[in-house]
Amino acid sequence: DTEVTQTPKHLVMGMTNKKSLKCEQHMGHRAMYWYKQKAKKPPELMFVYSYEKLSINESVPSRFSPECPNSSLLNLHLHALQPEDSALYLCASSPRSDYGYTFGSGTRLTVV
């Protein structure tokens, strides 16, 4: 298995909703990431987990809450989002920094 799987592929949520994005990999990678990508822009790093511990939080608002239940799974919990949070949310994993990342195909989130 050489993939990063993200679910759901599309999500529409209201500003008062609570939802979660899920990311899964079975490559044994010990680093996992959440990126946010707006249209026509590069991905922006949100969070890095290394060995299931949060190692980098790029000053992301608390309405985004990451969770790493085990070495294969990464969640992003969403609550009280704003319309400007609408974007493509990408998950990635890597065994180490010199290996490059494997990205999932993303969740396209629309906040209404």
Place this chain on the structure above:
Amino acid sequence: AQSVTQLDSQVPVFEEAPVELRCNYSSSVSVYLFWYVQYPNQGLQLLLKYLSGSTLVESINGFEAEFNKSQTSFHLRKPSVHISDTAEYFCAVSDHGGGNKLTFGTGTQLKVEL
């Protein structure tokens, strides 16, 4: 901290013509360099990477990139493009021991025309 500059936001080219996508980086330490490709409505795919050793690296689909330390560049080239190469291309850098943090350039839209 490191940064990446992709000067060309769009590059139009005719099919079978050569292309070069430019990438320059800035870092105070040694870096790893990557090129990623993103097709519409998809995630990013690793195209090729430079870690050390030979400064010319190649991908399986005909792209190559050359690391130039003196010019702090990592330009991507292909001698003959195909319509299927139309996509967004991102150059990225991570520094040695940088906590696995990857920094992306702003991207170059390659549009191959018939």
